[in-house]
Amino acid sequence: MIERLFNIAERGSTVRREVIAGITTFLAMSYILFVNPMILADAGMDTGAVFVATCVAAAVGTLIMGLYANFPIAQAPGMGLNAFFTYGVVLGLGIPWQIALGAVFLSGILFLSLSVLPIREWIINAIPMELKLAISAGIGLFLIIIGMSNAGLVVDNPATLVGVGDLTSAPVALAIFGFLLIAVLDARRVPGAIVIGILVTAILGTILGLADFGGIVSAPPSVAPTFMQLDIESAFSLALIGVVISLLFVDMFDTAGTLIAVAHKADLLDKDGKLPGMKKALLADSSATLIGSVIGTSSVTSYVESASGVRAGGRTGLTAVVVGLLFLAALLLSPLAGMIQSYATGPALVFVGCVMMSGLAKINWDDPTSFIPAVITAVGMPFTYSIATGLGLGFIAYAFLKIGTGKWREAGVGVMVLAALFLLKFIFIDGA
Secondary structure, three states: OOOHHHHHOOOOOOOHHHHHHHHHHHHHHHOOOHHHHHHHOOOOOOOOHHHHHHHHHHHHHHHHHHHOOOOOOOEEEEEOOOHHHHHHHHHHOOOOHHHHHHHHHHHHHHHHHHHHHHHHHHHHHHHHHHHHHHHHHHHHHHHHHHHHHHHHOEEEOOEEEEEOOOOOOOOHHHHHHHHHHHHHHHHOOOOHHHHHHHHHHHHHHHHOOOOOOOOOOOOOOOOOOOOOOHHHHHHHOOHHHHHHHHHHHHHHHHHHHHHHHHHHHHHOOOOOOOOHHHHHHEEEEEEHHHHHHHHHHOOEEEEEHHHHHOOOOOOHHHHOOOOOOHHHHHHHHHHHHHOOOOOOOOHHHHHHHHHHHHHHHHHHOOOOOHHHHHHHHHHHHHOOOEEEEEEHHHHHHHHHHHHHHHOOHHHHHHHHHHHHHHHHHHHHHOOH
């Protein structure tokens, strides 16, 4: 039954490998269980309720992705989207979090509408191969900077923007050890190298007193303070049009970049660089955003950390199902899940990011109209801390260079339209 449902053998995988991949992905992204409530608490939301909402929204969205779309891609409230929700909308514009959740719901409705129609699938499939390869590499760089930052290896510096952290501190030293352990195990082709690295690092951190072992099982907090508290009616206002569109753009193109990058690493793209079954993945993603807003969290999106599960061998929706079940289990095992600190997950993100950089080798480095937009896309993501912004800069550069060199036919109508839309977004939405 499992084989018929997920086509495991057809995709060159096994049940054991899929389970290991699911555990790997969950451990790599489990930080969201603790980071998301902290960020949304700044918006005035109840921390315990947001924790439950995060678990449930991630579980439901990921299960839909696994059972319906059959992709090894997990979902959860998006980093960046939650920051925009709190610091850009609630605190920045002075909008109550209930109305902000209503805006998330409306963006989810638009998202779902575009997913039902062929428009969004057409948009994603219109991305040139050069940019698809650059997206994978760019998300790799993005993962690297997130992982290094979470581990304390990279810190902010007022003079140079970024600087090196305290290499002698225990968390940073553990993170470096964890990364080297994962790299050595992977080079020796040890199955589940990333999982082993994360768990060993987490256990060492607990032994050193960096994390408390607060038990195994605890009852989940009440979700009542956020459940069905969204104010959709108040979100229907001209003042919030920009907020809704911004949420839609970021969610849509973050998801597009993630789907393409992870599918590329899982060898799920066809010979034309397109993802068969894309529509189902888009419907799963947009549905998750709607569910999340109702339960009480910011936009839910596909997670780039899914690449760690793919690296561990995940190729089917069974990987996502395992992740979804683990998110449900996290409702009861929150004290145990608290052992997995950022110094344990950061090394996994850095390692996966290194692996994802390989896509740059396939770019045509003899054609400036190909490699320049690719480089801009790749470096734009970590330097702007936004997958969507990196995509936009890459599209604009690609269209401009193709037109400027008389190769506009190579770009195609889709690229031209997307480049124009991104340009308008940067000018009238981001620049407003």
